[in-house]
Amino acid sequence: MARSLQKISIVILLILSMLIAPLSSLAATQSTFQSFSLLSKSGGTLVFQWPSITGATALNIEQKVSGGDWTEAELDSGPLAPTDVTATITGLTAYTNYTFRLDIVGGQYEGYSNELVVAIAAIPVADLTFGDVGASQLELKWTAPENATNVIVQQSTNNSTWSNSIVATFLSSASSEAVVTGLVGNTKYYFRLYVVGGSNAGYSNVVTTTTGTEPNARRWR
Known part of the structure; x- marks a missing residue:
């Protein structure tokens, strides 16, 4: 009887290890990208940067204002390529707080990056x-x-x-x-x-x- 219980315990442990191993592997390979940063800020123009992301197949920058929903940001250069490492956003509204994040498709960091909160103050006249x-x-x-x-x-x-x-x-x-x-x-x-x-x-x-x-x-x- 004791030997049978021991065999059952071993089988249960083997099954659990088989279930846990893939999850552990996934946790090891999927992690949050934390290197999304603001390179420069001038009036209502923001330049973001990040290191090259190996394995990414698509990149987008998303933005929202306080209490609002996430929307895709309009970039000066159009849609991002998976190999891009910078992006410029213009046309923001004065005296508004924005939150930005990078949306990564594919690769080790698939998902959303760290979030950046940027306060836009006055936007001086730039077309004199x-x-x-x-x-x-x-x-x-x-x-x-x-x-x-x-x-x-x-x-x-x-x-x-x-x-x-x-x-x-x-x-x-x-x-x-x-x-x-x-x-x-x-x-x-x-x-x-x-x-x-x-x-x-x-x-x-x-x-x-x-x-x-x-x-x-x-x-x-």
Whole structure:
């Protein structure tokens, strides 16, 4: 009787070991990818990076806002290739907290990566450009900022020391262009916007040009 019980125990142990072994092997080969990271952040533009993932057959980046559902992120370069190791996301909303993760298909790390929480603050104006440029005045254009309380044009001759520009007409918080006057001909200038309040608060991109040598009388009416 004792010998029979011993044989039964051995059989049970063998069966259990056969069931546990595959699970142990799976646990050893499947693990969470923890190397998804933020490489850079500039306004509403984020660049993510991760090391090459051996065996992956597809990659996606997913995002969500607080209390929202996961959705596939729209990447600047389109869908990711399995061999990609970086991705850029733009068009995010100011004053919003986002969570991102990498969705991995195939390979040792199949599943979701670690999650990254990124807070997007104000997104400064990034499309300041020139219109007409004359000797003593020039035109600047930009996309009107959202919910701003003030917009100021600033200028510099060395991209270091800045002063407020003289503009031909009053700038409102919703202005999208300005004519800067009082400039010196044949001089290199740098220009930027300073936006107060709203989603685009802060300094814009900097643009530079050299004023002309001919009078502006016929160009500016």
